[in-house]
Amino acid sequence: AQKVTQAQTEISVVEKEDVTLDCVYETRDTTYYLFWYKQPPSGELVFLIRRNSFDEQNEISGRYSWNFQKSTSSFNFTITASQVVDSAVYFCALSDLNSGAGSYQLTFGKGTKLSVIP
Amino acid sequence: DTEVTQTPKHLVMGMTNKKSLKCEQHMGHRAMYWYKQKAKKPPELMFVYSYEKLSINESVPSRFSPECPNSSLLNLHLHALQPEDSALYLCASSTRRTEGNTIYFGEGSWLTVV
Numbered sequence: 001a002q003k004v005t006q007a008q009t010e011i012s013v014v015e016k017e018d019v020t021l022d023c024v025y026e027t028r029d030t031t032y033y034l035f036w037y038k039q040p041p042s043g044e045l046v047f048l049i050r051r052n053s054f055d056e057q058n059e060i061s062g063r064y065s066w067n068f069q070k071s072t073s074s075f076n077f078t079i080t081a082s083q084v085v086d087s088a089v090y091f092c093a094l095s096d097l098n099s100g101a102g103s104y105q106l107t108f109g110k111g112t113k114l115s116v117i118p
Numbered sequence: 119d120t121e122v123t124q125t126p127k128h129l130v131m132g133m134t135n136k137k138s139l140k141c142e143q144h145m146g147h148r149a150m151y152w153y154k155q156k157a158k159k160p161p162e163l164m165f166v167y168s169y170e171k172l173s174i175n176e177s178v179p180s181r182f183s184p185e186c187p188n189s190s191l192l193n194l195h196l197h198a199l200q201p202e203d204s205a206l207y208l209c210a211s212s213t214r215r216t217e218g219n220t221i222y223f224g225e226g227s228w229l230t231v232v
Contacts, residue, residue: 033219043206045161045223052219091160095219103149103168104212104219108160 002027004094006109013082014117021077021112023092029053033095034068034075035106040088051075082116089113121145122224124209130230133199139227141192141209150192151221152184153208161208167192199231 003026013019025034036048049059051068059066063080079086092109122143131137141150149168153161166174167186175184181203183195192209206228212221 035220037223043208043226043228045208045210045226047220047222050220095221103151103166103173104221105163105166105174106161106221111158111160 002029002032002094002096002107004092004107004109006090006092006112008112009110010113010115012115012117015084016081018078018080019082019114021079021090021092021114023075023077023109025073025075025092025094027094027096029096033104035093035095036066036075036077037091037093038088039091039111045091048077079114082114084116084118087114087116122209122211122222124207124224124227126227127225128228128230130232131196131199132232133201135199136195136197138196139194139207139209139229141194141224142190143211143222143224144190145211145213145222146189147211147213147222148189149212150186151210151212152192152194153210153223155206155208155226157205165194196229199229201231204230 005024007022032053034051038046038048049066056068056070065078067076089111091111093106095104095106125140151166152164154164155161163176164178165184170186181198185193206226208226209224210221
């Protein structure tokens with residue numbers, strides 16, 4: 001069975017501070033995908049990044065960076081110089097490689113609510 | 119902006135009403151999904167359609183009835199709902215494995231059952 005753990009339920013930071021959101025996963029699959037999604041109060045789940053299990057390169061996109069470590073089964077997300085617009089719930093998710101049916105099932109963590117205070 | 123479009127954005131319905139949620143995508147994705155999300159919880163999978171055929175039904179009550187008229191459209195028909203069915207309903211579609219296996223979500227439909 002797959003499992004994603006986001007131990008931080010809520011985090012508050014002051015604007016311009018850096019913040020790291022933790023994600024730890026469990027899977028028996030040797031090939032899998034990891035995702036981060038952002039959900040602002042409006043409700044939409046915004047795709048941020050996908051990482052496959054055989055690519056452990058870290059990635060940076062603007063103020064966002066991701067640290068994937070297979071050895072510790074972690075896929076952490078760092079926001080540098082946080083802004084009020086970063087306030088949202090962030091979900092880490094794990095996907096299997098389904099089936100020939102061409103669809104995928106996401107296992108979500110419980111989410112981390114980030115509040116950036118001006 | 120999301121390329122998965124959901125309507126309506128907000129819906130209030132009585133327990134005896136029949137209504138539908140609609141979802142559309144024009145990205146050529148052949149898998150589409152319905153998720154339900156309660157407050158302060160992660161999304162929960164309800165249904166999966168792959169190549170317009172229902173491939174997964176996560177034991178959802180029959181008062182929720184999905185329909186996939188074609189590869190771009192996905193509906194969720196609602197009938198005789200209960201107040202506890204009030205939630206955010208998210209539609210999603212996904213790329214094929216060769217295109218990177220990513221699931222994209224719509225903006226969601228906020229449903230209130232009174």
